[in-house]
Amino acid sequence: MQTFAIEALSWPDNGADLRRQVRTLVADHVHPANPADRTNCWAVADPAFSRTLAAAGLLGMTWPKEYGGHERSPLERYIVLEELLAAGAPVGAHWIADRQTGTLLLRYGHEEERRRWVPGMARGEIFACIGLSEPNAGSDLAAVRTTARRDGDGWVIDGQKVWTTNAHNAHVMIALIRSEEGSERNAGLSQFIIPMDTPGLTVRPILDLTGGHDFNEIFFDNVRLPGTALLGVEGEGWKQATAELSLERSGPERYLSCLTLLTELIRAVGPEPSDCVRALIGQLVSETWTLRLMSASVAAQIAQGHDPALEATIVKDLGNSFEQAMPALIQAAVETDLSSDAALPIMLGHLLQVSPSFSLRGGTREILKGIIARGLGLR
Amino acid sequence: MNDQQHMLSDMADGLFAGLGPSATMEAHWSQIEALALSSLLLPEEAGGFGGTWQDALIVFRLAGYHALSLPVAEAAIAARLAAGTGLEGRGTIASRTDGTVEGDCFTGAVHGAVMSEGADFIVAPGPQGGSFLVATAGGERTPSVNLAGESRDVWHFESVPVAHVTENVFVMGAFARVAQIAGALDAALAMSVRYVNERKQFGRPLAKFQAVQQSLATFACEAAAANCAAMGLAQALDRGNAHYEVAAAKLRANRAVGIGTSAAHQAHGAIGFTQEYALHPITRRLWSARSEFGGDSHWAALLGGRVAAAGADRFWADLTALTD
Ligand SMILES: Cc1cc2nc3c(=O)[nH]c(=O)nc-3n(C[C@H](O)[C@H](O)[C@H](O)COP(=O)(O)OP(=O)(O)OC[C@H]3O[C@@H](n4cnc5c(N)ncnc54)[C@H](O)[C@@H]3O)c2cc1C
Numbered sequence: 001m002q003t004f005a006i007e008a009l010s011w012p013d014n015g016a017d018l019r020r021q022v023r024t025l026v027a028d029h030v031h032p033a034n035p036a037d038r039t040n041c042w043a044v045a046d047p048a049f050s051r052t053l054a055a056a057g058l059l060g061m062t063w064p065k066e067y068g069g070h071e072r073s074p075l076e077r078y079i080v081l082e083e084l085l086a087a088g089a090p091v092g093a094h095w096i097a098d099r100q101t102g103t104l105l106l107r108y109g110h111e112e113e114r115r116r117w118v119p120g121m122a123r124g125e126i127f128a129c130i131g132l133s134e135p136n137a138g139s140d141l142a143a144v145r146t147t148a149r150r151d152g153d154g155w156v157i158d159g160q161k162v163w164t165t166n167a168h169n170a171h172v173m174i175a176l177i178r179s180e181e182g183s184e185r186n187a188g189l190s191q192f193i194i195p196m197d198t199p200g201l202t203v204r205p206i207l208d209l210t211g212g213h214d215f216n217e218i219f220f221d222n223v224r225l226p227g228t229a230l231l232g233v234e235g236e237g238w239k240q241a242t243a244e245l246s247l248e249r250s251g252p253e254r255y256l257s258c259l260t261l262l263t264e265l266i267r268a269v270g271p272e273p274s275d276c277v278r279a280l281i282g283q284l285v286s287e288t289w290t291l292r293l294m295s296a297s298v299a300a301q302i303a304q305g306h307d308p309a310l311e312a313t314i315v316k317d318l319g320n321s322f323e324q325a326m327p328a329l330i331q332a333a334v335e336t337d338l339s340s341d342a343a344l345p346i347m348l349g350h351l352l353q354v355s356p357s358f359s360l361r362g363g364t365r366e367i368l369k370g371i372i373a374r375g376l377g378l379r
Numbered sequence: 380m381n382d383q384q385h386m387l388s389d390m391a392d393g394l395f396a397g398l399g400p401s402a403t404m405e406a407h408w409s410q411i412e413a414l415a416l417s418s419l420l421l422p423e424e425a426g427g428f429g430g431t432w433q434d435a436l437i438v439f440r441l442a443g444y445h446a447l448s449l450p451v452a453e454a455a456i457a458a459r460l461a462a463g464t465g466l467e468g469r470g471t472i473a474s475r476t477d478g479t480v481e482g483d484c485f486t487g488a489v490h491g492a493v494m495s496e497g498a499d500f501i502v503a504p505g506p507q508g509g510s511f512l513v514a515t516a517g518g519e520r521t522p523s524v525n526l527a528g529e530s531r532d533v534w535h536f537e538s539v540p541v542a543h544v545t546e547n548v549f550v551m552g553a554f555a556r557v558a559q560i561a562g563a564l565d566a567a568l569a570m571s572v573r574y575v576n577e578r579k580q581f582g583r584p585l586a587k588f589q590a591v592q593q594s595l596a597t598f599a600c601e602a603a604a605a606n607c608a609a610m611g612l613a614q615a616l617d618r619g620n621a622h623y624e625v626a627a628a629k630l631r632a633n634r635a636v637g638i639g640t641s642a643a644h645q646a647h648g649a650i651g652f653t654q655e656y657a658l659h660p661i662t663r664r665l666w667s668a669r670s671e672f673g674g675d676s677h678w679a680a681l682l683g684g685r686v687a688a689a690g691a692d693r694f695w696a697d698l699t700a701l702t703d
Contacts, residue, residue: 002565004603006610008433009702016703086695259695267691273683279676282683286630289623289698290604293611311603318600372599373592376572 003375004311009293009300012075022083025056030089035343036350038088038260042253043214043354045169046090047124053084053091054124059098063106067114068122074303078252078296085256086263092214093169097121100247101128101174105193108232108240113193117172130248131161131175131194131218132241139367141176142185142238146220148177148192155179155192155230157200157223165361167203167216170196176241179234189237191244192229200224210353243307249362250298250312255291255319257358258326261347262288265330268344280333287322291315310375317368320359327351384437387430390414391438395445400660402448404497408469417454417469425462432616436558436609443559443668444566446660448529450494452555456548457512460502464542466512468499472548474672476503476511478536485513485541491671492532495520501534502548510548511541525671527663550625553672554612557625560632560668561609564602567643567661571595575646591646598642601635608632615701623701626673626682633675636665 012018029052030038037044053059061077063069084091102121105114120126137143146159161175173194180188196203200223205213232240262284269277294315301308327348330336338349359365373379380388394414398407411417420435421427428434439452450471457470471493478487489503498515505511517539525531572595575585585591608628615624640662644651651658669675686694 002606003568003599004606006606008610008614011702015699019699019703082699263691263694266687266694269687271688271690273687275680278683278687279679280683281686282626282679282681283630283634283675285682285686285694285698286627286634286679289627289701290608290611290631292698294604294607297607314600314603317596318604366593369593369596370589372596376568376595376599378572378575378586378592378595 003372004294004314005297005301005308007297007300009297011296012073012079014076015079018076018079019083021056022058022080023087025052025058026084026087026089030087032088032090035264035346037090039347039351040257040354041085041088041090041092041260042095042257043092043165044090045093045127045166047093047127047169049090050094050124050127052124053094054122059094059124060102060118060122063102063118063122067106068119070122074299075296078299082252082256082292085253086259088260092166093127094121094124095253096130096166096170097126097128097172099251100130100244101172103247104174104191104231104240104244108191109193110228110230112228113231117193120171126172127166127170129164129167129170129173129196131164131173131177133163134160135162139364141241142189144176144178144189146175146177147181148179148190148225149181151224153227155225155227157192157194157220157225159220161218161220163206163215164203164218165215167196167218168205168213172196173218174231174244176237179230179237186238188235189241190234191231191237191240192225193231194223194225194229198223198225208354208357210350212354245363246307246309246312249316250295250302250308252292252295252299254316254362255288255295255322258323258351258355259288261326261330261344261351264344264347265334268342269334277333280329284326284329291319291322295319310372313368313371313375316362317365317372320365323358324355327355380437384434387434388437388441391416391441392445395441395447398445398447398449400446400448404449404494408449411449411451411454416451417458419455420459421455421462422459427458427462432554432613433610435554436613439555439558440562440606440609443562443664446527446563446566446664452559453493453552456551456555457500457502460510460544460546460548460551461500461512464512464544466500466514466542469497470500470502470512471495471498472552473501473503473534474549474552476506478506480506480511480541480543483540483542484538485511485536486538487536489513489534489536490531492520492534494530495532495534496522496530502544504547504549505543508547509543509545511543513539513541525667527660527667529664529667531671549672550621551616553625553629553678554609554616554621556668556672557605557609557612557628557632560636560665561602561606563661563665563668564598564605564635564639567639567658567665568595568598568602570658570661571598571643571646574651578648585646594642595646598639601638605632605635605639623682623685623697626678626685629673629678630675630682633669633678636669640665
């Protein structure tokens with residue numbers, strides 16, 4: 001039994017150059033006033049930085065040139081992502097568009113919609129959000145009740161989405177919607193591409209427990225869409241959304257949200273820390289090293305055209321557990337005054353509060369383990 | 380895997396599955412010799428197979444998977460290190476040296492020599508780095524065993540001649556254990572999955588209970604991590620210097636041992652706790668391997684110390700430079 005395909009990985013030859021490019025760009029542009037903004041940085045939106053990345057050719061890297069992309073390899077893109085995350089750069093504005101919305105549009109979208117949205121995404125001007133969850137459809141995603149009904153050539157949407165990250169910055173959403181009246185569970189669902197400024201669509205903020213504003217609730221009241229808004233095949237929404245989740249779960253952000261905290265710990269304790277802190281750093285570095293190999297190997301398999309859904313799930317689960325364990329381990333190993341304004345306590349305090357969400361967003365720990373159990377032949 | 384590696388894998392898998400934890404040197408070592416597995420890592424110029432560390436991973440991992448009680452990994456590492464030293468026959472490796480080397484003369488003890496009865500020479504960590512090779516003919520053996528009953532002898536030497544090599548047997552030994560841990564965890568996982576699908580309680584297979592599923596899913600993640608760590612280390616050894624990776628990989632594999640063995644025993648209930656059942660040859664080897672060639676405190680201090688000394692601004696750059 002081997003649950004993880006462990007092919008040896010070959011990194012692109014130009015990796016070091018690409019890293020240098022990203023590091024220079026980050027050094028020139030990223031100087032957050034609040035050190036907390038360097039943690040969980042793929043939830044930190046900075047549209048100006050997104051445009052800077054785009055101008056450097058670092059958004060839409062794998063997309064066709066015809067749509068504003070740069071036709072780079074998936075591993076080159078992987079290197080850029082891990083550099084940005086490791087540095088704690090504010091990539092939240094464009095993250096979803098670059099990771100999944102653009103790719104999905106290119107795969108399934110009507111030509112008109114692709115032309116309308118994808119080049120802007122590659123320029124860092126069009127941002128996106130994900131419309132999956134609803135009040136009564138969380139882990140049980142097949143329970144979605146937002147409806148689309150045909151109206152002439154177009155569609156009319158009614159219902160509600162919730163926990164929609166980045167909706168307040170986004171120009172467009174891909175949503176999973178029940179398009180067949182009376183259908184049940186995962187049948188009769190379709191995906192739609194919905195401009196956020198469509199009349200009848202309302203975005204309301206939901207503040208998180210720190211008072212931060214990342215996610216929102218969305219109301220659809222008689223929202224009219226053209227026929228081209230249907231993404232892919234009518235009724236195939238479940239299958240497409242599952243493929244979307246592979247993109248959503250497999251990236252390096254699933255283990256790197258807290259890396260800047262580890263870096264800050266190393267800075268704070270200096271070159272000769274106590275035995276206990278030294279051992280902790282050793283353990284955390286070991287986990288980082290291993291997860292990096294696992295995460296990159298998933299990226300490499302995707303690059304070869306495979307769908308390593310099981311491997312991606314394993315990496316997300318391990319990654320989330322690591323990210324969640326790290327703040328508490330650091331809090332235990334070094335005496336910190338969480339009311340102080342030094343960088344380490346600020347970052348630590350922020351992550352202690354937000355890290356519980358890491359094993360919820362993108363699929364909960366229990367749901368992921370259920371997928372792994374199925375892969376093992378237990379269900 | 381390339382074609383040659385598939386062949387190597389099939390060959391080792393078939394042989395080790397038949398031999399398993401009850402094989403003995405007297406009765407079965409000749410079968411290992413017949414396939415020349417001990418010259419796996421010996422360069423072709425020296426008459427060996429010229430295998431890479433990734434080839435070795437395949438064989439060592441399968442030795443762990445089948446709880447093989449023969450020193451295949453140790454013989455292969457010893458043979459590689461003996462190339463050009465004039466030492467011949469079956470070699471094995473030891474994990475600790477307690478003594479002094481003056482010039483080409485050693486006085487002291489080596490510990491943890493693996494199945495060294497009847498071995499011709501031992502490779503041990505050099506007190507000042509690197510490794511040294513010593514013929515068993517000039518020493519005295521005190522037999523000892525680890526938790527799994529595997530021979531780990533102590534040897535005493537009094538002013539005997541040794542040969543020095545710069546390559547580090549401790550690192551290679553740690554690699555062997557990481558590879559074996561990876562294989563053994565996969566075997567214990569497979570055994571657990573099979574068992575919970577067969578065993579019924581409350582009128583259905585244990586596998587249908589979500590608590591059981593989630594526990595084995597956690598185990599699968601750990602087994603995956605150990606296997607990836609083993610591959611990362613093999614690749615690093617093939618590139619050359621693996622001082623960073625060996626620490627990272629052994630630490631990660633060691634962590635997986637704790638989570639994996641407890642999940643495996645929990646899933647098996649009382650039957651897994653019996654001498655008759657085939658789980659303990661795997662789990663007792665895993666608990667032993669966690670200490671052999673460096674436990675957590677050794678490798679964590681080394682890796683943590685190195686990263687701290689390099690400083691925060693080198694941390695990520697050094698990590699990525701390992702593969703660029
Ligand atoms: C920070 C953050 C950002 C998010 N962003 C988005 C977004 O952009 N777009 C979007 O669509 N959604 C988003 N989500 C929502 C996220 O996908 C859901 O939170 C998640 O799917 C879980 O749904 P729920 O919150 O309704 O919890 P529930 O499904 O009610 O689950 C509550 C608990 O019960 C457990 N549970 C549920 N079912 C089972 C079962 N069958 N077996 C065992 N345990 C079970 C869960 O694992 C969880 O621990 C976000 C969530 C967070 C926290």
